[in-house]
Amino acid sequence: MENLVNRLEKKGWKNKEIINTVNFIRNAKHNKTQENLFLEKRVYWILLVVVIAANFAISVALIPVLMALKGMFLYFVIITLGIAFGLLFELVIRSIEHLEKQHHQLLAILIPLIALANAFAISKISNNLGLTLGFANVHNPISIAAVYAASFVLPYIVYRFILKIEYYAKG
Structure with missing residues (x-):
């Protein structure tokens, strides 16, 4: 995630937008189905x-x-x-x-x-x-x-x- 945050900061994203995006990605990772985790x-x-x-x-x-x-x-x-x-x-x-x-x-x-x-x-x-x-x-x-x-x-x-x-x- 650190790499993503750095890239978004370089692109000029606001801190709040970065936090929302990182939280969204973290939530998506935690809500994956068993089949998705198996394949991943x-x-x-x-x-x-x-x-x-x-x-x-x-x-x-x-x-x-x-x-x-x-x-x-x-x-x-x-x-x-x-x-x-x-x-x-x-x-x-x-x-x-x-x-x-x-x-x-x-x-x-x-x-x-x-x-x-x-x-x-x-x-x-x-x-x-x-x-x-x-x-x-x-x-x-x-x-x-x-x-x-x-x-x-x-x-x-x-x-x-x-x-x-x-x-x-x-x-």
């Missing part, structure tokens, strides 16, 4: 599973791209996809209001590592499949994985460290 406590872990599955699906979808493209155009496509899905992930994370600092820190470390591992594995699979089918289009799995993971985490870095937007609850 699990939304973080559900989100984590969904993001891991989505990262894997994105990696699998890259197989034809890896087999067909090479050079700078391949890296352009990988960077574009990484930034697009990283931005989508960033927007989802920002929309979950009750996540605290430690949740964001874990996600900031875990999700890029998973993206890195997925992209590496899929790149290896693509290389093996391409060789089996007679394609001579082999890529370095480490560079493919590093480029994808770096571009995936780029929106988070921009929001958190360059724009310095703190959207997590203080805790």
Whole structure:
């Protein structure tokens, strides 16, 4: 709540308006249904599973791209996809209001590592499949994985460290 109060003060809200808003939010938190509380406590872990599955699906979808493209155009496509899905992930994370600092820190470390591992594995699979089918289009799995993971985490870095937007609850 302290973060909210500071933001409202910066926007020029009057003290009475801030107190009423904070009281309204506190009352809403205390009057939640059991179903709502159940989901709220699990939304973080559900989100984590969904993001891991989505990262894997994105990696699998890259197989034809890896087999067909090479050079700078391949890296352009990988960077574009990484930034697009990283931005989508960033927007989802920002929309979950009750996540605290430690949740964001874990996600900031875990999700890029998973993206890195997925992209590496899929790149290896693509290389093996391409060789089996007679394609001579082999890529370095480490560079493919590093480029994808770096571009995936780029929106988070921009929001958190360059724009310095703190959207997590203080805790």
